[in-house]
C-alpha cells in the first residue's frame with residue numbers, strides 16, 4: 295500500500311539509552327552505514343515514547359529489529375520494549391551486554407556485566423572507527439556521568455574512570471550547600487566570584503581527570519593517545535579543553551556508542567562476536 299512503512303529486513307534501529315537521553319540511529323545493512331537520527335531526554339516515559347513514535351513515523355521504513363544498550367532503569371527498558379513490540383509492525387529489541395571479548399576488543403572487567411553497556415559499546419565504536427590507529431585511544435564521554443576509558447594499542451579495554459558529570463556536579467553543589475547557586479559563570483584562572491569559582495572548579499575536575507589518563511597512556515606507550523570525546527556536556531568543555539590541553543589530538547565522536555552497536559547489526563559482523571546478545 296502506498297505511503298505505508300514497509301518492514302524492511304535491511305534496516306536495524308540502534309538505541310543508546312543513557313541516564314538522561316535516548317540516542318537513536320538507523321543502520322542500513324546494504325549501504326553498510328548508520329544514519330544518526332536524533333536524541334531526546336526521558337524525564338517522562340510518556341514524552342519519550344511520543345517522541346519515538348514521531349521519529350519512527352518519519353523514517354518511512356520499519357526496521358526489522360532494534361539493537362540497543364541501556365544504563366537506564368529496567369522499568370524504562372521494559373516500557374521501550376513493550377512500545378516497540380506492540381506496534382502494527384513490531385520491532386523486537388536485542389540488548390547488547392558487555393562480554394569478556396567482542397569484535398577484537400578484550401574487556402578488563404573480570405565481571406563484564408558490571409561494566410556499563412554504553413561504555414563497552416563506546417570502546418567497540420572507537421575500535422571500529424579507528425581500526426588502523428597505532429596508538430592508545432582514550433574515550434571521554436561527558437554524559438550524565440563522565441567516563442574516561444582507555445583502549446590500548448593492542449585493543450584491550452584497560453579500564454576507566456567514572457565521575458559525576460558537569461550538570462551533576464553543578465546540582466550537587468547547589469543542593470548540598472546552603473549558599474551555592476546553580477552556577478552559570480565563566481572559567482577564569484583565579485575566579486573572584488562564586489559563579490566563576492564553581493564553573494572553573496567543575497571544568498578543572500573534568501579536564502584534570504582526563505589529563506591523568508592521557509599521562510598514563512603517555513607513560514605506558516611513550517607517545518600520546520588519540521583522544522576521543524562524546525556526550526551532551528562536551529559543548530560546555532570544548533573551549534577550555536583547547537586552552538588547557540593544547541596540541542592534544544582530539545576527535546569528536548558524538549555517535550560512537552551507536553557506531554559500536556552497528557557492529558552487532560550485520561550478520562557477518564555479528565558472527566565475529568563472542569559476546570552475549572540477549
Ligand SMILES: Nc1ncnc2c1ncn2[C@@H]1O[C@H](COP(=O)(O)OP(=O)(O)O)[C@@H](O)[C@H]1O
Nearest residue numbers: 312313314315436437438439460461525526527
Ligand atoms: N539539550 C540537552 N538535554 C539534556 N542534557 C543536555 C542537553 N544539552 C547538554 N546536556 C548535558 O548533557 C548531559 C547528558 O548527556 P548525554 O550524552 O545525553 O547523557 P546520557 O548518555 O547519560 O543520557 C546532561 O547531563 C547535560 O550536562
Ligand SMILES: CC(C)(COP(=O)(O)O)[C@@H](O)C(=O)NCCC(=O)O
Nearest residue numbers: 312313365408409410437438439456
Ligand atoms: C557510568 C554510567 C553511569 C554512565 O552512564 P551515562 O552517563 O552515559 O548515562 C554507566 O555506564 C553505568 O551505569 N555503568 C555501570 C558501572 C560501570 O561501568 O562500572
